[in-house]
Amino acid sequence: MTYSYSQISQYLACPRRYRHRYLDGWQEKDTRAAMLFGRAFEQALRAYFLREDAAAALFREWAASQDQPLHYSNGGSWDRMLQQGIQLLDRFCQDDRIRIRQPRRNLQIKFTRPVSGTNDFVAYVDAIGKFDGTRCLIEWKTTSSRYPEEPDGLLALDPQLVCYSWITGIAEVAQVVFVRKRLVEVQYLHTTITDEQRAEFSQLVTDTIARIESAQFLPHSGIRFPQNPCSTCPYVGLCLGKQELVEIDLVKRPGAENLGWLDELAY
Numbered sequence: 001m002t003y004s005y006s007q008i009s010q011y012l013a014c015p016r017r018y019r020h021r022y023l024d025g026w027q028e029k030d031t032r033a034a035m036l037f038g039r040a041f042e043q044a045l046r047a048y049f050l051r052e053d054a055a056a057a058l059f060r061e062w063a064a065s066q067d068q069p070l071h072y073s074n075g076g077s078w079d080r081m082l083q084q085g086i087q088l089l090d091r092f093c094q095d096d097r098i099r100i101r102q103p104r105r106n107l108q109i110k111f112t113r114p115v116s117g118t119n120d121f122v123a124y125v126d127a128i129g130k131f132d133g134t135r136c137l138i139e140w141k142t143t144s145s146r147y148p149e150e151p152d153g154l155l156a157l158d159p160q161l162v163c164y165s166w167i168t169g170i171a172e173v174a175q176v177v178f179v180r181k182r183l184v185e186v187q188y189l190h191t192t193i194t195d196e197q198r199a200e201f202s203q204l205v206t207d208t209i210a211r212i213e214s215a216q217f218l219p220h221s222g223i224r225f226p227q228n229p230c231s232t233c234p235y236v237g238l239c240l241g242k243q244e245l246v247e248i249d250l251v252k253r254p255g256a257e258n259l260g261w262l263d264e265l266a267y
C-alpha cells in the first residue's frame, strides 16, 4: 500500500471520511474553480522557471476549464481569476525572491520512503530552491485570503510542511502564498522544522497506518457547532443518507485505495 499526506490527514480529520474516500471510492467532483485554478497556476510557475511565457501558460491551462460548470466562490469568475493570476505572476517576477536551479529536476519532485511493514509513503514536493539566498523546500499555495502570520512561528505547525520536511530531510521550508484579492499579494513565509517535529511526524504516520490497517473507521469530525466540519465535508450526504447531496458533490471511482498518491497532485 502506498500512503500519502492526503490519506493521513483525511484519516486524522475523520476516519469515516477516509473510508468514504479511499475504501468505498467516493471522490469529490472537480467543480471547484479555486482548485482547478491552482493547478493551472502551478503550470504557469513551472513555465516561469523554465524561462517560457508564464502568462501564456496560465491562459492555456486555465482555458481548459473555461466552459465547465464550475463553482466560483467570493463572486469570482473565469476572467477575473485569469486577470488576478497574471497580476500575481507579474508581482512574483518583480519580487524575484525565489530561485530554482535545474527546474526540470527541482519542481514537482517525487519522494518515496518505506514506512511500516511493506508500505511506502509518497509525496510530491512543489520545489526545492533558494528563498532570499537560503536553500529551502518550497510550497506554492493559491488562495482568496491572506494566510495568518500571527502568532510568530505559526507556520512551523503546518502539518503538510512538517510532512515534506520529514520525507526530504530538509529543515528550512518556505510557503509562497498567491493571494487572489482585489489588490493581489504574494506572501513569503519561512520557517525551520526541527528534528523533534520530524521524529514526531514519523511516529504519527506509523500510528495512523496501524489504525487504518486495523479498520478503525468510526466517524468523529471532532468539533461542534458553529465550526462543525461536517457542514463543509463533501461526504455529508453519505453520512446523512441523502442521495441528492451525494449526486451533487461526489462521483464513485472503483479501486480508490490504490490512488491515494494522486491526491498529492491536487492543488
Ligand code: SF4
Binding pocket: 014, 015, 016, 017, 020, 219, 220, 221, 229, 230, 233, 234, 235, 236, 237, 239
Ligand atoms: S460528514 Fe462529518 S462524520 Fe461524515 S465523513 Fe464528513 S466529517 Fe466525518
